[in-house]
Amino acid sequence: MGKIEWAMWANEQALASGLILLTGGIVGVAAQFRGWQFAAYAIAAGAFVCLLEYPRSKRAKGTSVERTGQYCFTVCVKSFGPLTRNYYVRAFLHAAICVPGGFMLATVLGCVCLGIASLIYLAAAIRGEHWEPILPKKEVTRKPTDTIKNPPQNPPPRPPPETRRKRVDDLEGAAYDNPIPVGE
Amino acid sequence: MGNWIINNGLTSFILVVWMGINIFLFAWYYQIYDLPDEYFYTRHILGSALAWARAPAAVLNFNCMLILLPVCRNLLSLLRGSFVCCGRTMRKQLDKNLSFHKLVAYMIALMTAVHMIAHLLNVEWYNNSRRGDYDGLSTALSNLEDSAPNFTYLNPIRTTDIDAQQTPTYFVFTSIAGLTGVIITLALILIITSSMEVIRRSYFEVFWYTHHLFVIFFIGLVIHGAGFIVRKQETTKPPHNFALCKDRYEEWGQIPECPVPQFSGGPAKTWWWVIGPMILYICERVLRFIRYMQAVTYRKIVMHPSKVLELQLMKNGFKMEVGQYVFLNCPAISQLEWHPFTMTSAPEEDFFGVHIRSAGDWTDKLIDIMQQLPEGSQGPKMGVDGPFGTASEDVFDYEVSMLVGAGIGVTPFASILKSIWYKFKISNPKLRTRKIYFYWICRETHAFEWFADLLQVLEREMEERGMADFLTYKLYLTGWDQGHATHVWLHSDEATDVVTGLKQKTHYGRPAWDKEFEQVRNENPASVVGTFLCGPAVLAKVLSKKCAKYSDVDPRKTKFYFNKENF
Numbered sequence: 001m002g003k004i005e006w007a008m009w010a011n012e013q014a015l016a017s018g019l020i021l022l023t024g025g026i027v028g029v030a031a032q033f034r035g036w037q038f039a040a041y042a043i044a045a046g047a048f049v050c051l052l053e054y055p056r057s058k059r060a061k062g063t064s065v066e067r068t069g070q071y072c073f074t075v076c077v078k079s080f081g082p083l084t085r086n087y088y089v090r091a092f093l094h095a096a097i098c099v100p101g102g103f104m105l106a107t108v109l110g111c112v113c114l115g116i117a118s119l120i121y122l123a124a125a126i127r128g129e130h131w132e133p134i135l136p137k138k139e140v141t142r143k144p145t146d147t148i149k150n151p152p153q154n155p156p157p158r159p160p161p162e163t164r165r166k167r168v169d170d171l172e173g174a175a176y177d178n179p180i181p182v183g184e
Numbered sequence: 185m186g187n188w189i190i191n192n193g194l195t196s197f198i199l200v201v202w203m204g205i206n207i208f209l210f211a212w213y214y215q216i217y218d219l220p221d222e223y224f225y226t227r228h229i230l231g232s233a234l235a236w237a238r239a240p241a242a243v244l245n246f247n248c249m250l251i252l253l254p255v256c257r258n259l260l261s262l263l264r265g266s267f268v269c270c271g272r273t274m275r276k277q278l279d280k281n282l283s284f285h286k287l288v289a290y291m292i293a294l295m296t297a298v299h300m301i302a303h304l305l306n307v308e309w310y311n312n313s314r315r316g317d318y319d320g321l322s323t324a325l326s327n328l329e330d331s332a333p334n335f336t337y338l339n340p341i342r343t344t345d346i347d348a349q350q351t352p353t354y355f356v357f358t359s360i361a362g363l364t365g366v367i368i369t370l371a372l373i374l375i376i377t378s379s380m381e382v383i384r385r386s387y388f389e390v391f392w393y394t395h396h397l398f399v400i401f402f403i404g405l406v407i408h409g410a411g412f413i414v415r416k417q418e419t420t421k422p423p424h425n426f427a428l429c430k431d432r433y434e435e436w437g438q439i440p441e442c443p444v445p446q447f448s449g450g451p452a453k454t455w456w457w458v459i460g461p462m463i464l465y466i467c468e469r470v471l472r473f474i475r476y477m478q479a480v481t482y483r484k485i486v487m488h489p490s491k492v493l494e495l496q497l498m499k500n501g502f503k504m505e506v507g508q509y510v511f512l513n514c515p516a517i518s519q520l521e522w523h524p525f526t527m528t529s530a531p532e533e534d535f536f537g538v539h540i541r542s543a544g545d546w547t548d549k550l551i552d553i554m555q556q557l558p559e560g561s562q563g564p565k566m567g568v569d570g571p572f573g574t575a576s577e578d579v580f581d582y583e584v585s586m587l588v589g590a591g592i593g594v595t596p597f598a599s600i601l602k603s604i605w606y607k608f609k610i611s612n613p614k615l616r617t618r619k620i621y622f623y624w625i626c627r628e629t630h631a632f633e634w635f636a637d638l639l640q641v642l643e644r645e646m647e648e649r650g651m652a653d654f655l656t657y658k659l660y661l662t663g664w665d666q667g668h669a670t671h672v673w674l675h676s677d678e679a680t681d682v683v684t685g686l687k688q689k690t691h692y693g694r695p696a697w698d699k700e701f702e703q704v705r706n707e708n709p710a711s712v713v714g715t716f717l718c719g720p721a722v723l724a725k726v727l728s729k730k731c732a733k734y735s736d737v738d739p740r741k742t743k744f745y746f747n748k749e750n751f
Binding site for chain 1: 297300301304305307308311312348349350352353356366369370373374376377378380382383386387389390
């Protein structure tokens, strides 16, 4: 199992946890459960986690598959610089976010799932992974003036006309070495 | 349209039946809890959340029963073998087993969500009722004593000592149903997140090992219903008529017509549903283990260029058909991993062979081990499970066949072409093919030089028999660049192709299908042409359109049939 980028699985798990936290929070608030304030927190926390985790990271090796429409999220997440790039930060952030979810039944599952995601992110961070934004490749604009080289000013060096004429009687003597090498 | 019905009709029918059963179960169990009198008092506290929790539970029972079946591949092979009478369309359904497994998994996930939300409401409302937040009847019901030996209470939340906000959590984690529910839901979530396509395609091991949490899932599922938590009213002597007595809860037990109502819960019933498939799955794993223990000998080990390993193996009692695949396991590399490979040998040969390309950890290690073996010695112990997959015997039924292999999809055609050639040589009456057009499309020929070798051998043999036009093949390199083109242009006068060494010249870019179909039609008037593809779905769409376009209604002219194969 050598080549796994744990962050990829952590990302899926964290996104799922965000959704579960969000759902649990909505149920808690809509049905006015005891401790609905924790549910309200869970809605905010779940939404935040979803927004943070939606843009996939660029893989260190291999092709990265974007989620639909993730470009704007990528730009937002990228703007936080090292806070979002570093997975240690993410691991501790998720661990901190999930704690209040444990105080109410509706959000307990989201709390545990996010805790697991936090552990997987910790594993990813220990292995040295970090978040890279997937950005569209910039067009390499080639200046046309660079590629069009000046045509040669001088004709190629040739031996005098007598030697150039085809001497069918003496083919051996007719051969000559080109002073400048021809080819790639 | 007709083509769609032939290719997809049975699948759609099966899906409709499955969905129908789901809907029926949901509706049936919903009304079992929402209408009858024995749940009247339960509904007084819980409302329709009771029915909303029990209905998805029934759908979950049904789907958890189904989910193990599509992954019993040996059982499916058995079914496939016994369906020889029932037509190929039926047998092809068995090839879509993984799609069905995923569909059932999505339904399980959806129903788990509904079930869980409904139970959140149930627990919360039971807690509130116990605390006296609701009307007098509700409080009276919740206060009913738990008197042995019959456990006559209604509200499963018995304590009021714990902080009111934490009581639901406490209740869930101290009851069998609650605890198992949380554990198996967690297992389900981990299984689902590690099964996402991104993870599956990149790190199969994470997917495969995490998937084994299903063992915990099923054990928890079977225990989940224990605890008698969902309770209904029992008939008492004298009977307790709720219509009469619901407003006189203060007098229960004191007046003759309203004795204290008695409640009881039902036993766990899930195991009725899942025990069968669980046993079948255990048999399946045992069978895989037995197969793994069977001796497999190496007939030949060949290292091809571009890190392609060919293994020719022999196993007692092994019988294959064209286009099938096997699972290989090499304990020296990994005890638990089984990897699928399409077989590239023909059934007429006395061995079965696979070509293994370097495509990841496992294959790389295997190639390493083989490269370090001394000449002529046996390879490492190998377990073989299979063969699996619906054989593509239809290929032999058409007078003219157009075979299109794209990229790695060319592998099953090695088996097919070899088999066609063997059948042709011995004039096997099953073979009705008189002409084959083979289109090989790939980005570059690296890792497929072995296939070019096969074509060379076939080319030579056909020339010797004067049958040079039995097989027409065209190779399309879609990944060419200027360097390629220059190289080819310099060597364009030679008789054999500079890239493959074959007599047929390599084409560059994608095939112009209109031209190809025109050519086939012109060369074979009044024939039935079968088109077979192993490649991307986009190409399948293109080809099926061309088949429709170039087919003639007139039976005296050429007709094209597109067969959607999923090797």
